Amino acid sequence: MTDALLSVRNLRVEFPTRRGVLTAIDDVSFDIMPGEVLGVVGESGAGKSLTGAAIIGLLEPPGRIAGGEILLKGERIDNLGVEPMRRIRGKRIGMVFQDPLTSLNPLYTVAQQLIETIRTHADISEGEARKKAIALLDRVGIPAAARRIDDYPHHFSGGMRQRVVIALALCAEPELVIADEPTTALDVSVQSQIIDLIKEICAERGAAVMLITHDMGVIAETADRVAVLYAGRIAEIGPVRQVITAPEHPYTAGLMGSIPTLTQTDARLVQIPGAMPRLNAIPQGCAFNPRCEKAFDRCFKERPTPVVRNADGRKVACWLYDAIDTAAKEQANG
Amino acid sequence: MADALLKIENLTRYFDISKPFLNRMLERDEKQFLTAVADVSFEIKRGETFALVGESGSGKSTIAKLVVGLLAASEGNIEFDGHKMTGTSGTEMRDLRRRFQMIFQDPFASLNPRWRVGDIIAEPIHTFGLLKGADVTNRVGELLDTVGLSAKDAEKFPHEFSGGQRQRIAIARALSSKPEFIVCDEPTSALDVSVQAQILNLMKDLQDEMGLTYLFISHDLSVVRHMANRIGVLYLGRLVEVADGKTLFSAPQHPYTQMLLDAVPDLALSGRRRKPVDGEIPNPINPPSGCAFHPRCPLAMDRCKVDAPHQVATETGYAACFALEAEAKAS
Numbered sequence: 001m002t003d004a005l006l007s008v009r010n011l012r013v014e015f016p017t018r019r020g021v022l023t024a025i026d027d028v029s030f031d032i033m034p035g036e037v038l039g040v041v042g043e044s045g046a047g048k049s050l051t052g053a054a055i056i057g058l059l060e061p062p063g064r065i066a067g068g069e070i071l072l073k074g075e076r077i078d079n080l081g082v083e084p085m086r087r088i089r090g091k092r093i094g095m096v097f098q099d100p101l102t103s104l105n106p107l108y109t110v111a112q113q114l115i116e117t118i119r120t121h122a123d124i125s126e127g128e129a130r131k132k133a134i135a136l137l138d139r140v141g142i143p144a145a146a147r148r149i150d151d152y153p154h155h156f157s158g159g160m161r162q163r164v165v166i167a168l169a170l171c172a173e174p175e176l177v178i179a180d181e182p183t184t185a186l187d188v189s190v191q192s193q194i195i196d197l198i199k200e201i202c203a204e205r206g207a208a209v210m211l212i213t214h215d216m217g218v219i220a221e222t223a224d225r226v227a228v229l230y231a232g233r234i235a236e237i238g239p240v241r242q243v244i245t246a247p248e249h250p251y252t253a254g255l256m257g258s259i260p261t262l263t264q265t266d267a268r269l270v271q272i273p274g275a276m277p278r279l280n281a282i283p284q285g286c287a288f289n290p291r292c293e294k295a296f297d298r299c300f301k302e303r304p305t306p307v308v309r310n311a312d313g314r315k316v317a318c319w320l321y322d323a324i325d326t327a328a329k330e331q332a333n334g
Numbered sequence: 335m336a337d338a339l340l341k342i343e344n345l346t347r348y349f350d351i352s353k354p355f356l357n358r359m360l361e362r363d364e365k366q367f368l369t370a371v372a373d374v375s376f377e378i379k380r381g382e383t384f385a386l387v388g389e390s391g392s393g394k395s396t397i398a399k400l401v402v403g404l405l406a407a408s409e410g411n412i413e414f415d416g417h418k419m420t421g422t423s424g425t426e427m428r429d430l431r432r433r434f435q436m437i438f439q440d441p442f443a444s445l446n447p448r449w450r451v452g453d454i455i456a457e458p459i460h461t462f463g464l465l466k467g468a469d470v471t472n473r474v475g476e477l478l479d480t481v482g483l484s485a486k487d488a489e490k491f492p493h494e495f496s497g498g499q500r501q502r503i504a505i506a507r508a509l510s511s512k513p514e515f516i517v518c519d520e521p522t523s524a525l526d527v528s529v530q531a532q533i534l535n536l537m538k539d540l541q542d543e544m545g546l547t548y549l550f551i552s553h554d555l556s557v558v559r560h561m562a563n564r565i566g567v568l569y570l571g572r573l574v575e576v577a578d579g580k581t582l583f584s585a586p587q588h589p590y591t592q593m594l595l596d597a598v599p600d601l602a603l604s605g606r607r608r609k610p611v612d613g614e615i616p617n618p619i620n621p622p623s624g625c626a627f628h629p630r631c632p633l634a635m636d637r638c639k640v641d642a643p644h645q646v647a648t649e650t651g652y653a654a655c656f657a658l659e660a661e662a663k664a665s
Contacts, residue, residue, distance in 0.1 A: 043526035043527070043528060043529075044526055157614050158614075159614050160614075187389035187390055187553065187614075187615070188389065188553065188555070188594060188597045188598060189389060189593060189594060189597045189614070189615075190614055191597065191599075192596075192597040192599070195599075214526065214527070215599070216527070216601060217598065217599025217600070217601045218599050220599060220600060220601050221599045221600060244601065254528060255527060255528055257531075258527050258528045258530070258531030259527050259531075259556070259601065260531075260534070260556040260557050260559060260560035261556055261559075261601055262555065262556050262559050262583055262595070262598060263583075268535050268538070269531035269534060269535055269560065270531065271528070271531045271532045271535055272528045272531070272532075273532075275496045275498055275499075275528075275529060276526075
């Protein structure tokens with residue numbers, strides 16, 4: 001696909017340690033179309049945040065990209081030097097982190113931080129940058145933006161701080177925003193406000209969003225497509241409605257069943273036995289095989305690769321499913 | 335009611351957050367208090383799960399600590415099985431304490447990293463002098479078995495376990511003094527969903543087997559829906575609504591409860607249009623006058639800004655709201 005905004009191909013991230021190399025992300029491929037919201041879900045340690053960090057070039061050493069390509073509008077960005085990458089970061093790819101308190105500098109006012117960011121990426125005067133910053137704060141829903149812009153981060157509540165962070169991520173009008181657990185530190189009532197804001201404002205500006213979260217509910221409400229990660233690999237990827245209402249991979253099915261819902265009765269929750277393997281003990285074959293009820297011989301020997309399941313681009317990495325020959329099917333239909 | 339195991343009446347707790355004495359003198363400041371829990375009353379019947387939900391700063395954890403005696407109440411009464419807990423001390427209190435235990439939120443912080451798991455679980459047994467010698471080891475093995483670990487794990491240290499397993503250890507410790515009542519303060523919010531399901535199922539099984547009573551504290555409405563028979567909704571330290579689990583979710587009465595339910599992301603993709611939620615929890619140091627919820631409330635009237643609302647009986651509990659009171663009078 002050539003029209004993808006961001007294309008991740010066979011990405012592999014490794015951490016060399018004294019006791020051998022740990023593979024945290026193993027052969028992950030996905031595309032993000034312009035203006036699309038791609039949700040990335042998984043439990044802690046599945047490699048969600050690392051995928052985001054790898055894309056934006058913020059892997060903490062000794063972590064490194066050991067294989068694969070990351071393409072932004074067809075250009076490789078995984079092998080760029082520090083300086084060219086710095087120009088892409090913020091300008092073309094914005095980032096919203098989980099904790100709004102640590103992603104803002106407590107010693108500078110919100111105005112200073114916004115103006116600095118705007119002027120780094122655009123050649124405009126300080127006065128103009130300030131006007132732009134106020135307009136942005138106003139847009140993200142901060143009341144009395146013109147007055148509050150000179151406040152320090154600690155003057156704002158958690159939800160308001162996250163709004164400031166969103167303004168910061170958007171101030172250079174990036175094509176892609178990577179939001180890493182943007183609502184995890186917030187209360188439910190504020191969470192829904194922030195989700196709505198991210199969705200609205202990105203649609204308005206035509207920015208694509210990669211939404212990293214552990215919360216399926218957030219994905220269901222926000223994303224167009226969702227990728228389910230397990231032990232650094234993609235288990236299932238596809239349109240959000242299909243994946244949530246009819247999960248195919250046993251892990252996705254277990255995950256959906258284990259979430260208590262508001263409507264269900266007192267029935268027991270589906271439970272997946274065990275826990276996700278540690279990086280130094282990922283089993284041979286399919287990484288999910290020790291916890292999978294449906295595992296058979298092949299699962300313990302060979303690792304499944306994602307196979308295309310339908311014309312909507314749904315892919316599942318599980319030996320239970322065969323690839324559907326979409327070309328043949330289309331011919332039959334046509 | 336005779337079968338109430340825990341009875342809480344007009345419980346209030348404030349914290350002194352004044353500046354140091356000298357600063358106060360120099361700056362002529364008054365003493366400042368933060369009211370974390372204001373006039374909260376509820377009852378928990380034997381064998382049921384009562385849940386408290388609320389956003390951060392609503393006083394959930396403070397109530398948990400007050401109930402188990404980690405904090406002293408400023409005003410009000412806590413009665414456990416007919417015994418007053420405020421003002422009781424010595425042997426009587428010690429005897430009471432054996433009968434309730436607590437499970438904390440963060441299993442990484444609530445287990446001593448330098449103790450072996452066996453010692454951690456045996457501590458309440460030793461403290462209350464329940465068993466001696468080899469019986470203790472056997473009992474610890476049994477407990478580990480009950481929570482889905484193996485007796486051999488007693489030799490290990492907490493760092494050898496994952497988050498979910500650690501929470502199982504914390505549950506085993508809570509069970510070791512054979513309590514009737516367990517306070518669970520966000521027991522699964524540090525865990526992943528698949529592990530959360532394991533722990534919630536375990537807690538339900540244990541309740542069925544041992545007839546435990548839970549006070550279950552959580553900010554996650556769907557978890558609460560799954561676990562609780564009765565639910566209390568807290569806002570800024572005030573109990574705004576109490577109702578049966580089913581009723582609360584099918585027919586929420588208080589506007590805040592309605593707002594909270596609306597804010598829960600819709601996993602069923604039913605296309606339910608959510609009402610936008612306005613505003614955030616105000617600062618508890620200077621709570622709004624009258625009904626604490628009035629600045630965010632769609633139904634707020636003039637009266638809500640002045641007076642604090644009283645409890646109005648609803649189908650299965652009560653709610654504190656003037657709008658409901660007016661409705662009740664009209665009908």
